[in-house]
Amino acid sequence: MLELVDLTKRFKQQYAVKNLNMFIEKGEIIGLLGPNGAGKSTAISMMSSLVEPTAGDVRFNNNSILKKPAQLRKVTGIVPQEIALYNDLTAEENLQFFGRIYRLKGAELKRRMDEVLDLIGLKDRRKDIVKKYSGGMKRRLNIGVALLHDPELIIMDEPTVGIDPQSRNYILETVKRLNAERNITVLYTSHYMEEVEFLCDRIYIMDKGNLIASGTKDDIKRILSAEKTISIKADRLNEAFIKEIKEHPLVNNIQVEEKEITIMVAKEVNIFSTLIKMAEDASLELSSVAIKTPTLEDVFLHLTGRALRD
Amino acid sequence: MIGQIIKKQALLLIRNPVQLLLLIGLPIILILILGNALGSMMNGDSSGLKVKLALIEHQPENEQVENFLASIDNPKGTKVEQSDVTNIAPIQTLKSILTNDELKGVIDVREVPFSEKQAVLDDNTYTAVIEIPRKFTHDFLSYTIFGEGNKPKLQLYENEQQQIGAGVIRSLLEDLQRQYTLASFLQEKEIDQQVLAVETALLNNNQQSINQKNPVTSKGYYTIGMAVMTVLYIAATIGSLAFMEKRIFVFNRIIIGNMSRWVYFTGILLSGMIFGCLHLGIIFSFAWITFGVSWPNIMALLLVTFAFSIAVGGIAVLLTAISYRLHSETVTNFFSGIVVSLMALMGGSFYPIGDNSTFIQTLGNLTPNGAGMSAYLSILRGDNISAISSNILFLCLFGMAMILIAASTFPKRGEAV
Numbered sequence: 001m002l003e004l005v006d007l008t009k010r011f012k013q014q015y016a017v018k019n020l021n022m023f024i025e026k027g028e029i030i031g032l033l034g035p036n037g038a039g040k041s042t043a044i045s046m047m048s049s050l051v052e053p054t055a056g057d058v059r060f061n062n063n064s065i066l067k068k069p070a071q072l073r074k075v076t077g078i079v080p081q082e083i084a085l086y087n088d089l090t091a092e093e094n095l096q097f098f099g100r101i102y103r104l105k106g107a108e109l110k111r112r113m114d115e116v117l118d119l120i121g122l123k124d125r126r127k128d129i130v131k132k133y134s135g136g137m138k139r140r141l142n143i144g145v146a147l148l149h150d151p152e153l154i155i156m157d158e159p160t161v162g163i164d165p166q167s168r169n170y171i172l173e174t175v176k177r178l179n180a181e182r183n184i185t186v187l188y189t190s191h192y193m194e195e196v197e198f199l200c201d202r203i204y205i206m207d208k209g210n211l212i213a214s215g216t217k218d219d220i221k222r223i224l225s226a227e228k229t230i231s232i233k234a235d236r237l238n239e240a241f242i243k244e245i246k247e248h249p250l251v252n253n254i255q256v257e258e259k260e261i262t263i264m265v266a267k268e269v270n271i272f273s274t275l276i277k278m279a280e281d282a283s284l285e286l287s288s289v290a291i292k293t294p295t296l297e298d299v300f301l302h303l304t305g306r307a308l309r310d
Numbered sequence: 311m312i313g314q315i316i317k318k319q320a321l322l323l324i325r326n327p328v329q330l331l332l333l334i335g336l337p338i339i340l341i342l343i344l345g346n347a348l349g350s351m352m353n354g355d356s357s358g359l360k361v362k363l364a365l366i367e368h369q370p371e372n373e374q375v376e377n378f379l380a381s382i383d384n385p386k387g388t389k390v391e392q393s394d395v396t397n398i399a400p401i402q403t404l405k406s407i408l409t410n411d412e413l414k415g416v417i418d419v420r421e422v423p424f425s426e427k428q429a430v431l432d433d434n435t436y437t438a439v440i441e442i443p444r445k446f447t448h449d450f451l452s453y454t455i456f457g458e459g460n461k462p463k464l465q466l467y468e469n470e471q472q473q474i475g476a477g478v479i480r481s482l483l484e485d486l487q488r489q490y491t492l493a494s495f496l497q498e499k500e501i502d503q504q505v506l507a508v509e510t511a512l513l514n515n516n517q518q519s520i521n522q523k524n525p526v527t528s529k530g531y532y533t534i535g536m537a538v539m540t541v542l543y544i545a546a547t548i549g550s551l552a553f554m555e556k557r558i559f560v561f562n563r564i565i566i567g568n569m570s571r572w573v574y575f576t577g578i579l580l581s582g583m584i585f586g587c588l589h590l591g592i593i594f595s596f597a598w599i600t601f602g603v604s605w606p607n608i609m610a611l612l613l614v615t616f617a618f619s620i621a622v623g624g625i626a627v628l629l630t631a632i633s634y635r636l637h638s639e640t641v642t643n644f645f646s647g648i649v650v651s652l653m654a655l656m657g658g659s660f661y662p663i664g665d666n667s668t669f670i671q672t673l674g675n676l677t678p679n680g681a682g683m684s685a686y687l688s689i690l691r692g693d694n695i696s697a698i699s700s701n702i703l704f705l706c707l708f709g710m711a712m713i714l715i716a717a718s719t720f721p722k723r724g725e726a727v
């Protein structure tokens with residue numbers, strides 16, 4: 001349905017997106033993962049015909065959209081990372097305006113508005129001014145506007161940033177439902193692994209403008225097949241212990257949180273006894289040491305040596 | 311499509327009642343303040359000049375007229391009609407001149423008894439004192455009608471600290487004297503005064519329609535001055551609303567909705583024009599109703615307003631295009647913060663800056679508000695459309711130039727991020 005071919009965007013000397021290749025088939029939910037500044041939003045701007053790429057092509061149903069974006073625009077809904085709504089208008093007025101932009105009118109527009117308001121759960125707040133909405137409600141309306149014209153493809157750029165878990169679950173469920181019930185194709189961008197794991201069939205991972213991994217969830221996790229992830233928990237981690245682990249030659253990657261250290265080692269290495277001895281030396285009381293099933297977070301750590309969220 | 315943009319723009323304006331009130335309330339308040347405070351400095355408005363005049367009569371005039379009529383029972387068989395005598399009674403004439411409609415607001419006439427003469431002369435609030443001696447009218451009539459005796463004299467005391475006011479009184483008296491001299495000359499030569507009276511009346515009327523026409527009051531002047539200035543804020547407001555659409559990424563949504571950016575551009579242009587017209591309309595209507603600033607030629611008014619709105623719309627799209635291009639609202643803020651005030655000053659919104667210098671006047675007419683102001687003032691004075699055609703042409707060309715520059719500055723496809 002949508003295909004990116006060596007898509008590149010350069011701002012001055014800096015590549016925001018470099019040689020990105022990607023495809024989306026009808027009915028899929030695709031995840032696009034990457035930390036801040038990875039180039040996700042820039043890629044989305046290009047594939048939604050807002051920004052012209054420096055090089056490469058975007059093909060929609062095998063036609064380049066660079067010169068003729070109309071076909072893509074007609075059937076695509078874009079949920080921007082920013083809340084792109086008129087704060088001084090009501091939800092209804094916002095929907096009405098954007099509906100008219102999409103050339104909906106009369107009874108058809110009214111029907112679509114009702115449907116969307118129902119879907120995003122804002123039916124009883126439709127007459128309220130957006131300014132007075134909570135962050136989660138604004139996010140939902142931001143999505144709602146992109147659904148007005150009943151798109152075949154929706155591209156969502158971090159639609160759950162900065163909102164409460166309840167609204168977030170609501171949004172995730174809604175996306176899943178849209179895909180299941182109406183066969184809407186979804187490109188979902190996030191830096192939350194859990195969201196992508198929950199929603200997506202296939203995943204692309206970007207970092208610093210480059211694609212660093214892609215495939216199904218299992219494909220990606222298989223990247224880690226040569227390694228295993230060990231989680232070390234303690235009530236009070238101390239510097240001496242962390243330093244020792246960091247300097248240990250067998251540890252490939254390390255991620256330190258408040259009460260937990262995650263490390264990766266080669267599959268065949270047995271490091272348990274060493275860890276326990278190191279803890280004793282650093283007079284640290286461990287609460288648990290366990291092998292974890294790898295997550296996408298771990299894949300990212302493996303590939304870049306950095307955590308996805310800093 | 312374009313209609314949607316304009317409708318939404320109107321909705322956004324209405325949703326900011328404070329800003330809206332400021333946009334419309336500001337000019338009205340300024341008209342009130344400037345119209346009252348600076349009104350006295352303006353030409354064509356006499357309310358600044360106040361003359362307080364004391365009249366001291368030693369003997370009532372009608373008594374003298376009766377005495378005069380009684381004393382001319384026989385002389386030389388000249389027939390003298392009572393009405394003729396009353397008609398030329400000098401003090402009566404003077405009083406009716408001093409209290410006629412045009413001078414009523416300016417000259418405050420107090421008839422004061424002789425006993426208070428010294429008090430009045432010492433009172434600094436009086437501009438002048440006219441003392442009419444005993445038998446003045448009697449002597450005047452004898453001298454004028456029969457050429458008997460000496461020409462009687464009025465005594466005028468002037469307050470040296472109020473020279474302008476005193477000068478007005480002096481020239482009034484001199485005028486009156488000239489007219490009497492002329493009248494008696496005509497009488498001597500037996501020319502029919504009636505003929506001349508008609509001629510003078512004609513002359514007077516003509517003069518009015520050539521020079522004064524409708525004098526522009528200070529309220530009228532500032533209604534125009536403030537309207538043409540504050541309508542520029544409408545352009546700035548439309549510009550910053552449009553930039554807000556870019557800032558909050560709504561513009562991107564509009565583009566993704568497959569609306570041409572030129573449709574959007576046209577929507578902004580028309581919004582500027584329509585809201586500019588509305589703004590002018592509201593202020594002019596308000597001034598009409600409350601200050602009585604009425605327009606003799608509605609067609610000309612509409613024509614200038616339309617031409618002016620092209621300039622306003624042009625400024626709105628130019629501000630929009632530049633702020634889109636620079637990703638910053640600085641230009642719009644600079645425009646409404648500084649440029650508008652400067653242009654308003656140049657254009658004569660605060661006081662008729664160009665009255666004393668043709669150079670400044672020309673310069674002022676090269677600002678859209680200045681050109682608009684000149685045109686509106688001409689209409690208010692009663693000029694016809696041909697007198698303002700150059701202003702109208704300038705406004706249209708100015709607007710077109712703004713639109714062209716804006717169109718070439720506005721980000722093209724694929725440039726917006």
Ligand SMILES: Nc1ncnc2c1ncn2[C@@H]1O[C@H](COP(=O)(O)OP(=O)(O)OP(=O)(O)O)[C@@H](O)[C@H]1O
Binds near residue numbers: 015
């Ligand atoms: N208009 C622009 N001009 C210059 N540099 C830009 C512009 N837009 C983005 N960039 C740069 O391109 C890189 C990628 O930015 P982008 O917004 O695509 O990242 P992202 O993956 O969406 O990040 P986030 O998760 O924070 O939204 C960043 O380094 C950013 O600074």
Ligand SMILES: [Mg+2]
Binds near residue numbers: 040041042081157
């Ligand atoms: Mg982004």
